[in-house]
Amino acid sequence: MKIAIAGAGAMGCRFGYMLMDAGADVTLIDGWQAHIDAIRQQGLYVETETTQKHYPIPAMLADEAEGHFDVIILFTKAMQMESMLKKIQPVLGSAKVVMTLSNGLGNIDTLANYVPRDVIYAGVTLWSCELEGPGHIRATGSGNIELQPIASSDTAMEEQVVALFNRAGLNTEISENVLLSIWKKAAFNSVMNTYCALLDCNVGEFGKLTMALDLATSVIKEFVQVAVSQGIPLTEEMVLNTVKKVFDPRESGHHYPSMHQDLQKGRLTEIDYLNGAIARIGEQENIPVPVNRLLTQLIHAKEQR
Ligand code: NAD
Numbered sequence: 001m002k003i004a005i006a007g008a009g010a011m012g013c014r015f016g017y018m019l020m021d022a023g024a025d026v027t028l029i030d031g032w033q034a035h036i037d038a039i040r041q042q043g044l045y046v047e048t049e050t051t052q053k054h055y056p057i058p059a060m061l062a063d064e065a066e067g068h069f070d071v072i073i074l075f076t077k078a079m080q081m082e083s084m085l086k087k088i089q090p091v092l093g094s095a096k097v098v099m100t101l102s103n104g105l106g107n108i109d110t111l112a113n114y115v116p117r118d119v120i121y122a123g124v125t126l127w128s129c130e131l132e133g134p135g136h137i138r139a140t141g142s143g144n145i146e147l148q149p150i151a152s153s154d155t156a157m158e159e160q161v162v163a164l165f166n167r168a169g170l171n172t173e174i175s176e177n178v179l180l181s182i183w184k185k186a187a188f189n190s191v192m193n194t195y196c197a198l199l200d201c202n203v204g205e206f207g208k209l210t211m212a213l214d215l216a217t218s219v220i221k222e223f224v225q226v227a228v229s230q231g232i233p234l235t236e237e238m239v240l241n242t243v244k245k246v247f248d249p250r251e252s253g254h255h256y257p258s259m260h261q262d263l264q265k266g267r268l269t270e271i272d273y274l275n276g277a278i279a280r281i282g283e284q285e286n287i288p289v290p291v292n293r294l295l296t297q298l299i300h301a302k303e304q305r
Contacts, residue, residue, distance in 0.1 A: 001164060004029055004069040004095075006062065006088050007076035008039075011101070013137045014129035015073060015170070017046050017055045022168035027067070028059040029088060036061055038135025045136045062087040071097040071161065074111070078104035078273035085114040096157055101125045101145065103258075104273025105186050105281075108150060118154075121161070122178055123147035124185045127170070144171035148178035183232045187223040187239040190274040191216045192246065193259035194295050197269070197302065202256050207247025216243050218291045219275065226278045229285045263302050271299040 003019060005012040008028035020026045028044070030036055036059045038045075043054035060066075065088040072095045076084045081102065085092070092098065092115055099121040100107040108122050127143030145165065149158055158174065165172035175181055195215055196206050206212055220239045227234035245251055262269045272280075276296040282289030 001070045003071045005073045005075055006084050007074055010129040010131040012075035013044055014139045016057055018168040020057055026057055028057050029062050029065050031062045034134040047138045049140050065091045068094045073099045078102050078107055078270045081110050097121050104270050105277040106273055117151040120150040121147055124181045146175040146181045148175045179232055183227050183234050184238055186274055188242050191219050191243055193257040194275055196257045197259040197263050198298055202254055203246050204249045222289045222292050223278050225287050226282045268303055269299055271296050
């Protein structure tokens with residue numbers, strides 16, 4: 001099975017080397033020239049808790065994407081997906097599976113503008129990774145994947161993909177309702193990512209604030225109303241339970257969410273696909289969403305500063 005990973009940043013590279021280790025034929029596609037050059041010259045340099053290794057993974061620039069791939073995994077940030085899809089159009093036509101595991105709401109709709117719905121697989125992942133520099137990642141910890149084909153009835157392909165991912169140790173399960181998982185993770189991120197980024201704190205520090213649960217609940221209440229209007233059976237309890245769990249310093253209390261890191265590094269955030277998506281859909285559906293609207297504007301203000 002030939003696999004292309006379009007968006008070979010932190011997560012794309014982590015999936016790339018793990019799939020290669022399991023014997024898959026993987027190609028990395030990205031627009032960052034220095035990164036592609038480094039991977040071509042010395043291989044992808046991967047540091048884990050116990051190993052350092054160079055992986056000779058084929059890599060190509062997105063503008064020059066060509067070839068036939070059975071599976072294409074999109075791993076850009078949500079706001080970059082459309083631009084990546086435009087660049088890799090020459091390779092999209094032959095794919096039997098086009099997958100998104102990126103965070104945020106709306107990724108499936110973006111994909112559906114470029115490929116038939118019956119090749120789209122969507123999911124969420126708890127794997128993580130850091131991009132240290134061109135051609136260099138730090139891949140620590142473990143994770144899992146919940147995945148579901150959106151409209152395909154090709155169960156043989158589904159079994160092949162899951163078997164390959166599990167040979168690679170990616171701990172993958174087919175979900176019964178991946179949309180619910182996507183909305184649940186987006187709601188969680190709309191609390192933790194957004195508040196930690198605005199308050200310049202880690203998850204544990206946010207959890208210790210006397211008003212943390214009130215702040216979280218005001219985001220989640222709007223999120224749930226909007227989810228239900230879209231036929232997603234999300235409940236406040238589902239999201240609050242995951243939020244309360246990470247407040248415990250023994251869980252991920254010391255972790256700075258990615259939006260905090262994005263702002264620290266002067267990068268744009270995925271806010272329009274988190275709280276911003278709730279503000280947008282809520283307003284279309286006449287559901288009051290002042291909290292998510294305000295938080296979206298505050299993060300955009302931080303981006304501008
Ligand atoms: P990243 O910024 O490290 O990687 C994105 C890559 O896409 C970059 O290498 C960039 O050069 C490339 N890219 C973006 N737009 C492009 C374009 N138009 N043309 C060509 N190349 C382009 O991001 P990441 O941290 O790997 O995150 C990817 C997704 O996974 C996000 O939705 C993120 O929220 C989610 N996620 C990340 C982690 C993590 O630990 N990093 C964990 C879980 C989920």
